[in-house]
Amino acid sequence: MTPSPPAITAESPSPTSLQPLIQQLQGGDFHEKWNTMKALVQLGDVAIDPLLACLADLDLDPLDLDPLDLGPLDLDPENDEEDSDETLWELPWFIAQTLGQIRHPRALTALVHLVHHHPSREVAQVAATALAHLGEAALPALRALIQEPATRLHGVQALAHMRDPGVVDLLLEAVTAEESSVRALAIEALGGFLDPRIAPAFAQALQDPMPQVRQGAIVGVGLRSSALDSTWLIQQLSPLLWDLNLAVACQAATALGRLGLDAGVAPLLSLLDLPVALPLQRAAIQALNTLATTSALQGLETYLWVCLDRPEAMPQALAQEILGSLGTWAKSPQRGAAIALLLRFLQNTTGNPDHSTLKQLAAHSLGQLGHDSTLPALILLLGDPHGGVRLHAIAALKQINGDRALAQLHHHQQHPQAPWDSPPIQAGIALALAEWHP
Numbered sequence: 007m008t009p010s011p012p013a014i015t016a017e018s019p020s021p022t023s024l025q026p027l028i029q030q031l032q033g034g035d036f037h038e039k040w041n042t043m044k045a046l047v048q049l050g051d052v053a054i055d056p057l058l059a060c061l062a063d064l065d066l067d068p069l070d071l072d073p074l075d076l077g078p079l080d081l082d083p084e085n086d087e088e089d090s091d092e093t094l095w096e097l098p099w100f101i102a103q104t105l106g107q108i109r110h111p112r113a114l115t116a117l118v119h120l121v122h123h124h125p126s127r128e129v130a131q132v133a134a135t136a137l138a139h140l141g142e143a144a145l146p147a148l149r150a151l152i153q154e155p156a157t158r159l160h161g162v163q164a165l166a167h168m169r170d171p172g173v174v175d176l177l178l179e180a181v182t183a184e185e186s187s188v189r190a191l192a193i194e195a196l197g198g199f200l201d202p203r204i205a206p207a208f209a210q211a212l213q214d215p216m217p218q219v220r221q222g223a224i225v226g227v228g229l230r231s232s233a234l235d236s237t238w239l240i241q242q243l244s245p246l247l248w249d250l251n252l253a254v255a256c257q258a259a260t261a262l263g264r265l266g267l268d269a270g271v272a273p274l275l276s277l278l279d280l281p282v283a284l285p286l287q288r289a290a291i292q293a294l295n296t297l298a299t300t301s302a303l304q305g306l307e308t309y310l311w312v313c314l315d316r317p318e319a320m321p322q323a324l325a326q327e328i329l330g331s332l333g334t335w336a337k338s339p340q341r342g343a344a345i346a347l348l349l350r351f352l353q354n355t356t357g358n359p360d361h362s363t364l365k366q367l368a369a370h371s372l373g374q375l376g377h378d379s380t381l382p383a384l385i386l387l388l389g390d391p392h393g394g395v396r397l398h399a400i401a402a403l404k405q406i407n408g409d410r411a412l413a414q415l416h417h418h419q420q421h422p423q424a425p426w427d428s429p430p431i432q433a434g435i436a437l438a439l440a441e442w443h444p
């Protein structure tokens with residue numbers, strides 16, 4: 007019986023440790039292989055030949071590949087079912103990870119070989135990602151990959167991890183690819199670069215017939231919004247709020263919110279005027295909260311009262327979304343206006359048993375906004391007949407200023423005056439004090 011190799015750690019490996027390292031890489035468990043990979047990376051260039059020999063032992067084409075001449079492809083999708091075989095993918099997966107971190111020209115050749123010939127898509131993807139670690143030296147090989155349909159997606163996946171300016175030319179080439187998955191990934195990756203040639207590519211991708219490409223373009227535009235004309239952005243994104251694909255429309259709403267432009271308020275509010283899909287209306291409300299402007303808050307208040315006055319016209323879920331999200335305005339210059347809106351809501355719904363869920367959300371948002379001026383209103387909320395409302399009021403009191411809230415509770419209990427002298431409020435105060443010090 008062959009003795010097991012000695013345990014390998016990643017501490018100070020030397021060239022003489024190559025053989026046991028390779029044995030551990032081939033036969034160890036996942037944790038052992040992981041430590042072995044780190045040790046081989048520390049060895050650097052001297053580990054290249056043994057790693058290439060490991061690849062040569064696999065059932066692949068001979069490793070005589072020129073990275074600029076990729077030759078015929080061997081990526082049969084029917085072989086994907088073999089990916090479940092651990093022996094097929096795990097060793098080359100670790101080899102690809104190791105070669106990518108060693109960053110040697112010969113590692114580049116081997117990584118391209120794996121992308122090109124290994125039947126496991128997982129291995130091919132890891133190898134492509136490892137190519138990105140090689141930087142500018144990998145660009146010629148990646149150009150070759152994106153020119154072949156079977157390896158194009160892996161090539162673009164590698165490019166998406168790179169920030170070298172030379173990547174832009176290759177990504178601009180990829181955005182015209184036949185495969186929609188390639189176009190989507192390429193256009194989203196272009197959002198990481200500042201280049202005047204990118205704007206026309208975004209404009210075209212926003213009109214792409216495939217929704218995943220339009221969605222990727224919206225993400226890319228959002229990443230580079232500061233470098234693009236604000237009027238152009240609003241004009242390009244606003245029509246996509248009405249896209250037939252719900253995911254695209256929601257992404258457009260999110261992007262308008264992140265632009266931080268008050269011009270985005272009106273298009274977003276228009277989604278609340280019509281009976282569009284509820285997830286899209288929620289996305290619009292979230293975007294308005296992200297904008298956090300005066301006009302955004304005014305629009306939200308308008309639709310809140312519509313929800314309350316005409317429940318048949320507006321889903322109550324929208325009122326819940328509005329009240330529950332106002333707590334995110336804590337760092338906005340409009341924080342005071344958001345607090346005033348919540349207080350008006352509580353004042354107008356006092357004693358109304360139909361809005362217990364909404365009052366709980368309002369109390370929660372007041373707690374997040376954290377202003378001492380709201381303590382009296384929250385203490386009044388302790389008289390609500392719904393137990394959940396009272397508990398949310400107590401939680402908000404503790405969150406805002408526990409010491410001051412406790413002092414006010416004691417004061418209103420010992421010196422009850424209107425409106426805190428009513429039996430329900432006094433009972434709520436007693437409950438709060440009991441909850442405070444159980």
